[in-house]
Amino acid sequence: MHRAVSRVAFTVVIFAAVCPLFADSKTADEGLPRIEEKTAGLERRDGLFSLWVDRDTGRVWMKLPPAEPGTRTHATVLYVEGLAHGLGSNPVGLDRGKIGGEVIVEMRRVGGKILFEQPNLGFRALSDNPAEINAVGESFATSVLWAGPVAAQDPDGAVLIDLTSFIVRDAFGVATTLKRSGQGSYRLDEARSAIDLEAVLAFPRNLEFEALLTFSGSEPGSFVSEVAPDAQAVTLVQHHSFVALPEPGYRPRDFDPRAGSFPIFFHDYAAPLAAPLDRRWIVRHRLHKTDPRKRRSRVKEPIVYYVDPGTPEPVRQALIDGATWWADAFDAAGFIDAFRVELLPPGAHPLDVRYNVIQWVHRSTRGWSYGGGVIDPRTGEMIKGHVSLGSLRVRQDRLLFEGLLGTAGTGSGAADDPVQLALARIRQLSAHEVGHTLGLAHNFAASTYGRASVMDYPAPLVRVDGDRLDVTQAYGVGVGAWDRHAIRWAYAEFADPADEPAGLDAIVREGLAAGLLFLSDQDARPAGAAHPLANLWDNGPDPVEELRRSLEVRRHALDRFGENNVAVGQPLARLEEVLATVYLHHRYQLDAAVKSVGGADYRYGLAGDGQPTMSALPAERQTDALAAVLSVLEPETLDIPERVLEQVLPRPFGYGSNRELFRGRTAPLFDALGAAATAADQVVAGLLQPQRCARLVDQHRRDAALPGLNDMLHRLLTATFAHSSDSPRLREIEHVVQRVVVDRMIELAADPRATSAVQAGVRHAMSRLARGLASNDGLAATRQPDRRRAASAMR
Numbered sequence: 001m002h003r004a005v006s007r008v009a010f011t012v013v014i015f016a017a018v019c020p021l022f023a024d025s026k027t028a029d030e031g032l033p034r035i036e037e038k039t040a041g042l043e044r045r046d047g048l049f050s051l052w053v054d055r056d057t058g059r060v061w062m063k064l065p066p067a068e069p070g071t072r073t074h075a076t077v078l079y080v081e082g083l084a085h086g087l088g089s090n091p092v093g094l095d096r097g098k099i100g101g102e103v104i105v106e107m108r109r110v111g112g113k114i115l116f117e118q119p120n121l122g123f124r125a126l127s128d129n130p131a132e133i134n135a136v137g138e139s140f141a142t143s144v145l146w147a148g149p150v151a152a153q154d155p156d157g158a159v160l161i162d163l164t165s166f167i168v169r170d171a172f173g174v175a176t177t178l179k180r181s182g183q184g185s186y187r188l189d190e191a192r193s194a195i196d197l198e199a200v201l202a203f204p205r206n207l208e209f210e211a212l213l214t215f216s217g218s219e220p221g222s223f224v225s226e227v228a229p230d231a232q233a234v235t236l237v238q239h240h241s242f243v244a245l246p247e248p249g250y251r252p253r254d255f256d257p258r259a260g261s262f263p264i265f266f267h268d269y270a271a272p273l274a275a276p277l278d279r280r281w282i283v284r285h286r287l288h289k290t291d292p293r294k295r296r297s298r299v300k301e302p303i304v305y306y307v308d309p310g311t312p313e314p315v316r317q318a319l320i321d322g323a324t325w326w327a328d329a330f331d332a333a334g335f336i337d338a339f340r341v342e343l344l345p346p347g348a349h350p351l352d353v354r355y356n357v358i359q360w361v362h363r364s365t366r367g368w369s370y371g372g373g374v375i376d377p378r379t380g381e382m383i384k385g386h387v388s389l390g391s392l393r394v395r396q397d398r399l400l401f402e403g404l405l406g407t408a409g410t411g412s413g414a415a416d417d418p419v420q421l422a423l424a425r426i427r428q429l430s431a432h433e434v435g436h437t438l439g440l441a442h443n444f445a446a447s448t449y450g451r452a453s454v455m456d457y458p459a460p461l462v463r464v465d466g467d468r469l470d471v472t473q474a475y476g477v478g479v480g481a482w483d484r485h486a487i488r489w490a491y492a493e494f495a496d497p498a499d500e501p502a503g504l505d506a507i508v509r510e511g512l513a514a515g516l517l518f519l520s521d522q523d524a525r526p527a528g529a530a531h532p533l534a535n536l537w538d539n540g541p542d543p544v545e546e547l548r549r550s551l552e553v554r555r556h557a558l559d560r561f562g563e564n565n566v567a568v569g570q571p572l573a574r575l576e577e578v579l580a581t582v583y584l585h586h587r588y589q590l591d592a593a594v595k596s597v598g599g600a601d602y603r604y605g606l607a608g609d610g611q612p613t614m615s616a617l618p619a620e621r622q623t624d625a626l627a628a629v630l631s632v633l634e635p636e637t638l639d640i641p642e643r644v645l646e647q648v649l650p651r652p653f654g655y656g657s658n659r660e661l662f663r664g665r666t667a668p669l670f671d672a673l674g675a676a677a678t679a680a681d682q683v684v685a686g687l688l689q690p691q692r693c694a695r696l697v698d699q700h701r702r703d704a705a706l707p708g709l710n711d712m713l714h715r716l717l718t719a720t721f722a723h724s725s726d727s728p729r730l731r732e733i734e735h736v737v738q739r740v741v742v743d744r745m746i747e748l749a750a751d752p753r754a755t756s757a758v759q760a761g762v763r764h765a766m767s768r769l770a771r772g773l774a775s776n777d778g779l780a781a782t783r784q785p786d787r788r789r790a791a792s793a794m795r
Contacts, residue, residue, distance in 0.1 A: 035063055035160045038152035047202025048244055049075070051163075058194050059164045060209065064107055064114065066157030072109045074159065078243040078383065079105040079116075079145075080374050081171040082351055084199075084210055085237035088227040090367025090390070092181045094236065097350055097359040097388050100172045102374045105145065105242075114161050116146040121377050126279070127270035136269045168193050168211045172238055175215055183221030186234065189214045196237070199349075205244040206353050213238050227364050239351045243374070243383065246286070251497065252379045253490070255280035257604045258508050260455070260486040260518050261439045264380045281380040284439040284490045287330075287338060292493045299338045303330075304356060305385060305434060306344035311360035315394060315426060316343075319358055322427030323434045325454070325479045326487070333488040356385035356437065358430060365659060366392035369429060371436025385437030389429060397422035403582040404462060404469055404557045406564040416471055421460070424475040428458050431479065440486050444524035444534045445517040448541045451476035452516065453483050459537040459588060462553050469556060482518070485511045512611065518604065528691030532599045532617060532625075535592035543592035544625045551637065554585040561644050572649045576670055577660045579648060583640065583675055587682060590632060594686035596625035597712065598695035616699045619706050626712060630719045632683050633737050635730035638676040645672055676733050680740045687716060688744045688762075690753040697757045709758060713765040716741065721769065742766075 039061060042052040052061040064074040079102065086096035103118045120143075125136040146169075152160035168190065170176075175186045192214035199210035213236055220231035228234050255263035261282035268279040289297035307319050323341045330338040341358075344350065350357045353374055367390050374384040401418035402410060409417045431454040446453030460474040489507045494500045511518075523534035532543055540546040565578045599622065602614035631637065650668035651657060662678060664671025686692075693709050700708025720741050725731045748754055749762045 032150065032153045035152045035154050035158060038160055045200065045202040048077070048205055048207050048242060049202075051200060051202050051207065053197050053200055055197060058197065059162060060167060060195055060197075060200055061151070062161055062163045062207075064159050064161065067109060073106050074109060074114070075107045076245060077105055077107070078241075078245060078374070078376065079103050080241040080243065080353060082239045083172055083236055084239040084349075084351060086361070086363075087224070087234065087236060088363050089223040090363045090365050092177065092183060092223050094172075094174060094177055095363065095388060096361050097357075097386065098370075099351070099372060099374065099386055102377060102383075103145075104245075104377060109150070109159070112150050113147050114150060114159065115144050116166070118143040118145055121266060123267050123269065124279075125270035126268050129270075132270055163209075164195060167195050167209045167240055168213070170213065170215075170238075171240065174213065174234075174236060174238075178215070178217070178221075178224065178234075181221070181223065183224045184217045184219050186215040186217035189216040189233075192216070192233070192235070199239075201349070201352075203352075203354070207242040208349060208352055209240040211238050211240075212236075239349075241351065241353050241374075243353050246376055246379075246381055246383065249288075250286050250376075250379055250381045252281040252381075253284065253504075254501075255282050256489075256504065256508060256606075258512070258518060258606065258609075259489045259504075260441055260443055260482070260520075261490045262436075262441050264375065264377065282439055282490060283375055283380045283382055285382045285385070287335060287491050287493075289335065289493050293495045294334075296334045296336055298336045302337060303339045303385075303438075305339075305341045305358055305387075305437075306348070306355050307341060307358045308350060308360045309344050309346075314423060315360070315391075318423045318426045319360075319389070319430040322430030323358060325427075325431045325477075326434060326438065326483075329479045329484045329487040330491070332484045333491055335491065351386075353384045358387040358389065358434065360391055361388045362391045366390060366396050369393060369433050371433030373437045382437065382439060385434065387430070387433040387437060389426075389433060393429065394422045394426050397425045399578060400460070400581045401471070401474075403561070403565055403578040404553070404585070405471065406560075407567045408564060410567065421471060421474050424477075425458070425460070427477075428454055428475055432457075435483065438487070439490055440483070441520050442524070443482055443486075443518050443520065444536060445519040445531075446480065446482045447535070447538055448533045448543075449515060449517065450480065452480040453486075454479055455483065455486075457536045459539050461539055463549070464552050464556050469553065481514070482511075482516050485514075485516055509609070512609070526691075527686070528689045529595055530598065530600045530691075530695065531602065532592070532596040535588070535595070537588035538592040539589070543589065544596060544621075544628045547586060547589045547593040547628050548631075550586040550589040551632070554582065555637075557582045557585065558641060558644065561641075562647050571652045571655060572647055573651045573655060575648045576662070577658075579640075579644070580660060580662060580675075584679065586632070587679075590629065590682060591686065593625050594629050594683075594692075597622055597629070597687060597707075598692045598699065599625075600695075616703065616706055622707050626687075626707070626715060629683055629687065630715065633680055633719055635725060635733035635737070638679055638733050638737070639730060640672050640675065645670065673732065673736050677736045677740055680737045681744070684716070684737075684740050684744045687712060688748045690748065690751050690755075690758060693748065693758040693761070694755045697755065697761065709761045710765070713761065717765060717769055721772070742769075 039052040045051045050063040082099040087094035120140045123140045196210045201208040215234045225231040263280035291297045327339040369389045373386045398418045443455045446456040463470040519534035599617045603611045605611040648670045664674040696709040699706045
C-alpha cells in the first residue's frame with residue numbers, strides 16, 4: 001500500500017513539473033506580436049512557406065502554417081543538407097555538390113518552442129490501426145535536430161520562427177569529417193560565418209538556403225594544407241533544402257536481391273507472425289504511363305537530367321551522350337520518350353531538388369565519382385538524382401592510353417587518339433553514375449557475358465595485333481542487356497496492382513534463363529572475395545585467360561615505352577607517372593584471377609527459384625589460375641627494360657613528387673626494385689589472404705581432389721625459392737620477391753583473422769623453407785649467398 005501511494009504521489013509531482021512544458025499555447029503566446037508586426041520592413045519571399053530576410057542583421061525568419069487539426073505539428077517536410085562549395089580534397093571527401101543526407105522533419109510546437117523532430121522510420125507499423133502505429137512510434141527514440149522560440153503568432157495559429165541558427169550550423173558534420181580524416185580539430189567560427197541572403201530562395205514546393213561557414217583550427221593536416229589558402233580558416237558553403245512531401249500516387253516496390261535495384265530497409269512490426277519483420281523497398285523514380293494497359297505508352301512526366309553548364313567541352317557533350325543511353329532502356333521497357341538529358345538552365349542551382357543534376361566536380365587529386373540523390377526515406381522514391389563526376393578522371397584515362405599508345409595521336413581525333421578514348425570512358429562513367437540515381441546497383445559480373453551493363457566498371461579492351469595495340473573496341477557504346485532487364489523490372493507498370501508480384505517474378509526468371517548473372521559489391525570488393533566472375537575493371541568470361549592477355553599487352557607497351565609517351569616539351573621525369581599505369585596495367589585482372597584460387601560459384605538464389613547451389617571451382621581451374629598468378633612473380637615479368645630506366649629522370653627543379661609516383665628508396669632516382677616489390681606484393685597478398693587460405697583448408701577437407709592450403713604454399717615457395725637466375729640483374733629481383741613472400745607469411749601466421757589451421761599450415765611451410773635454406777635440397781636450390789640472405793629475412 002505504501003509503495004502504491006508513493007507511486008501516485010511521485011506521478012502527481014512529475015505531472016505538475018512537466019505541465020508547464022506542455023501548457024496550452026495561449027499561455028506561452030501571451031505578449032507575442034503578430035507576424036505582420038514582427039516582419040514589418042523586412043524583405044518577403046513566398047514559397048512553400050513564407051520567408052523574411054533581414055538584411056541589416058543577416059537573419060532569416062520563416063512562417064509556419066497553423067498546426068494540423070488535433071496535433072501540435074505545424075508542418076512535415078523533407079529536409080536535405082549538402083555542400084554547395086567544397087574543400088577540394090578527395091581523401092577528405094567534402095566535395096562540391098555532395099549531399100549529406102535526407103530526413104523527414106516534423107515541425108512541432110512544444111510550449112513556446114518549435115522543435116524540428118526526425119521521426120524514427122527504421123521501425124514502423126504498416127497498419128490501418130492508429131493504436132498499432134502509435135505503439136511502435138512510442139517504442140523507439142526520435143531525434144530533435146533543432147529547437148527555436150516562437151517569435152510571433154497570428155490568430156489562426158500560424159507562427160514565426162528565427163531560422164538563422166538552424167542555417168548557420170555544421171549540419172553536414174564538417175568538423176567531424178576533418179577530424180576523422182586526420183586533418184586536425186576544427187570548430188565552427190560563428191563570427192566568420194553568415195547566411196548568404198541572395199541564396200535564400202522560395203519556390204512553391206521547396207525552400208533553399210545557403211550559409212558561408214568558416215571552421216577554425218590549429219595543427220591542420222596535410223590534405224587541408226594542400227587546398228586551403230589558410231588551413232587554419234577553412235570556409236565552405238553549406239546548402240539546406242526544405243521540400244514538400246511528394247504527392248500521393250507512388251507505389252513502393254518490394255525488393256528482390258536478384259533484380260539489381262538498391263533497397264531501403266526498415267522493420268515492420270505489423271508484419272504477420274509468419275512473415276519476417278525486415279522489409280525492403282527499392283529506390284526508383286516515379287514514372288507512370290499515360291495508359292498502363294498498353295505495353296508501350298507515353299509517360300505522364302518524363303525523367304529529365306540536367307548537365308552542369310560548368311563542364312567544359314568536349315566533356316560536356318560526352319556526359320550528355322552517355323547519360324542519354326538510358327532512354328533506350330526505358331524505351332525497351334515500354335516507356336516512350338521517358339528519359340532525356342539537357343543542359344541545366346541559367347540561374348538554376350545544382351542542389352535545387354527540382355533538378356536531377358550531373359555535376360562536374362574539381363578536386364586537387366583524382367578520386368571517385370558518385371551517383372546518389374535525395375530519396376524519400378518513407379517509400380524509396382527518388383526525388384532528385386544527383387551525380388558528382390570528378391574532373392580529373394578523364395585526364396587520368398588520357399594518361400593511361402598515352403602510356404599504352406604514346407602521345408603522337410593525342411588530339412588528332414583518330415580512333416587511337418588518347419583524348420577520344422578518354423571521352424569514350426567518360427560516356428561510360430556518365431551512364432554508370434546516372435544508373436545509380438535510377439536505383440541500380442553495381443553488377444560486377446556483367447563484363448563476363450559481353451558488355452552487358454554500364455553498371456560494371458569497364459576496363460579498356462586492348463589487344464595485341466602484330467606490332468601494334470588494337471583499341472578500336474576499347475569501350476562499348478550504349479546500355480547492355482542487363483541494364484534493359486534491370487530497368488524493366490524496376491519500372492514495369494501493371495494496370496492491376498494484384499498482377500505485380502507474379503509479373504515481376506516472371507521478369508526475373510526471364511533474366512535467369514537468359515544467363516544474366518548479377519553479383520554486386522560484397523562479392524567483388526573484399527580482398528577475400530570468392531566468386532571468380534565478380535570483379536572490378538576486368539574483361540571477358542575467363543579471368544585467367546584475360547590475365548594472360550593483359551600481361552601480353554603490358555609487355556608490348558613496356559618494350560616500346562620511352563620519350564614518346566610524354567608530350568613534347570614536358571619533363572622526361574613525367575615518364576614515371578605514365579610508367580606506373582603501364583607497369584601495373586594487369587593489376588585489376590590479377591585481382592580477378594586470384595579469386596579462382598579457393599573460389600566458388602554461386603548465385604543470389606531464393607527458395608524455389610531453381611537456381612544452382614554453391615559449388616567449389618574445379619581443381620583444374622584453380623590450378624590453372626594459380627599458375628597464371630604465379631607467373632607474375634617471374635623476374636623477367638617484373639623487370640623493367642634498361643632503356644626505359646635510363647629515360648625516367650629525377651624530378652626537375654619546380655616539380656615535386658606526387659601520389660601518382662611509386663614509393664621508392666633510391667631517391668632521387670626511380671626505384672625499379674621498389675616497383676617490382678609493389679607488383680609482387682599484390683600477388684602474394686592476394687594468395688595469402690586469410691579468408692582465401694581458410695577456404696583452401698576447408699575445400700580440401702571436403703574434397704581431397706581440390707587443392708588445399710599446403711598445395712598452394714608449396715607452389716608459391718617453389719616458384720619463388722626453388723630456382724635461381726644466372727643473371728645478377730634478375731637474381732636481385734628474385735631476392736625482392738622472396739622478401740615479400742617471407743614477410744607476408746610471417747604476417748599471416750600472426751594474423752588474428754586467420755584460423756588456427758591456416759596459421760599452423762603457414763608455420764609448417766616456413767619451417768620447411770628454413771630447413772631447405774639451411775641445406776641444399778629441392779625447395780631451396782639457390783646459391784649459398786642467396787640462401788643466407790633469404791634465411792636472414794626470415795629471422
